[in-house]
Amino acid sequence: MKMFRGKKVLGAIAFAAALFSSTAIMSTALSSSAMAWTLEEAAQPYKGTSIKAIFLDRPGYAAAIKLLPEFEKKTGIKVNYEIVPYENSRERQVLDFTGGGEIDVVLTDVVWIGEFAGNGWLEPVKTFTDDAKLADPKLKLDGFFPILLESFGTWGDEVYGLPFDNYSGLLYYNKCTLQQAGFDKPPATWDELLNVYGPKLTDQANRKYAFALQSRRGETQSADSFMRVLWPFGGSLLDDKFKSNLNSKESQAGLKFRQDLMKIMPPGIVDYDHAEAVNALAQGNVAMITEWSAFYSTLADPTKSRITDCLAVATEPAGPAGLKPALGGFSLGVNAQSSDAKKAAAWLFIQWVTSEEMAKPYVEAGGVSGRTTIYKDADIQKRYPFVQPMVASWDGGVPDFRPRFAEWPELSEVIAEWGTRMMLGNVSIEDGAKSIGAKVEEVLGQAGYYKGDKPLRK
Amino acid sequence: MSSGTQPDGSGKPRVFPTLWNNGRAAFAFLAPAVVALAMIGIFPTVFALVNSFRRYNLAKPRDPTPFIGFDNYLTVFNDASFWGALGRTFTFLITVVPIQLALGLIIALLLHKPGLSGFKLLARLSLVIPLATAPAVAGLIGRLVFNRDFGVANAVLALVNAGPVEWLGDTTNAFIAVALMDIWQWTPFCALVLLAGLTMVPNEVEEAARLETRSRWQIVRYVQLPFLLPSITVILILRTADILKMFDTVFTMTRGGPGAATELVSVYIQRVGFRVFDQGVASAQAILLLILTIILARLYIKFVYREI
Incomplete structure (x- = not known):
């Protein structure tokens, strides 16, 4: 009996020991594999794979292109890229998704995430982070600015892309011109910009203007010009029920303010795209512009700018509703229709180019990283004066500055047309807002938002 | 073998x-x-x-694409923006084509005159340059030429103490600027086709006419013009079709703006077809445009074309 019990105990001990040692072996195996994750090893099976990416002709992509050879050398994966003008980039990719194409690394603007993810064109990031062979243990999704990961990369509760080319609206100004006019700091509010700085910095006879707001028809009009004046004044495009909010007191105040700005802006502002606004500041013709953070490298480049010594950066002016700067940018994601090998290779590239490790080289090459740690670097803060206002803007920004649902491109077209008409005075602000509102509600109604077919997600 | x-x-x-x-x-x-x-x-x-008979949106791949009869055509008929764009296109057509024909005729007649063969060869070669320019590039050139601060157009006006004119930021002027670019690009085409037409006039007939009258105009009107009618018909048909589908120049130069000032019908159809991705409605619009082009071509042949 005793023997029997002893046997039983021994057996239990042996079982426990076996269990313990096997879990110990497993955990060491796991941790050693975690320790040993390297890009080179992860990429080994995909050596010789070539993937295709869509890029824009902007500084963040030029920076990535500079860094590409390092990735290709490490992995043996060939990254081909096609540079597409922004205005054609959605068309290029949607046709590729529907026609069965060749793009593996998808470039998603903040306002396309609803459409691309909702249509199943993007592979959820989970597919790769769940795969120990592909997921870099140092990936750290929480190392991105939350607003960027949420806004550019997430739809519903699922992450589809990693923030790659990140923008905040900033106020760039010519501090020499401001000083000559007696201002030792930039305007803190939109009201100050118009009523205090505006008159002193505008000299129409000599074609000098206080401010330029890029307003060319297209996404520039709808995002950079129209939406920019709604939020700071407490307005918005849609209310909670997805009905037009453009005729609210606050939205109207913002749009009215934009008309008042025309007095201190160059004539023909409705034809100003980013290039024209940036050049106007760079050539010394206007004193202030609100532009994306990404244009810092252009304005600070002595071959493109005459005001490099006078260039200064601040957050956008605040409105009655506080600091509500423009938010924009792009994430990189994986095409759900690509082959498994190409998907894996594309993921490895995206993970690498947006990693914390590459953040510094990326910023030094002219990009704007979405990682938080890099901007705590004192050296980076000193060398890139746009960093502090940009981080402050991201901490206080509106994630749905523009609605991110699939219907936005259609709404953007409507806003772009009527927005420029309003600025030209072809239609009154009230009537223009009503026309946009009616069309917006028609589109959203057809999409099924008012019948409860679709969640009110923006 | x-x-x-x-x-x-x-x-x-x-x-x-x-x-x-x-x-x-x-x-x-x-x-x-x-x-x-x-x-x-x-x-x-x-x-x-x-x-054009289906509900078909490329950006909504999960929606069904049923046949819906003439619904898309009805949508087009009730779409004020489409008719606005079409009206603008016709204004453009009747503005630029007569100017191109007139300038083309003058150039052709000058090149047809005897003498100065070296210069004429040079002139004929340089006429090909605008034709060889891709329309999208012509639009980009237009953006530079009509730039308010740095453009050539305002620089030339400044020489005569005029301007600066707000070209691309003003509704009327933007339309004029696009029209001027089209005239620059396509007048040489008219000139070359008409020059070819002038060589069809038999030498004896032309010489006989010169003996009859000293009026240059009468020779053009009663001798050369009748021989040019087939060439003019060709120009009218091709230019009409070109302008109805004119997209690249406008898109790169003004993107249809400011407002809708330069939104010609093809720019509008592109918006519907490739921004909204409503292929059904865009196809219906394109088919209507095709029918219109065919009707206009038949009318030109009926009323302008004459066999000599």
């Missing part, structure tokens, strides 16, 4: 007689052209026709 080059009894060598006889050679020669045409011309047109 051996029979291919044998004399067939009549003394004339026959080349590959069997092939000729059953028409296979003709087929072989024609087939590539027919296949290419079917692929890039006929198939897309039929596809667009079919799509």
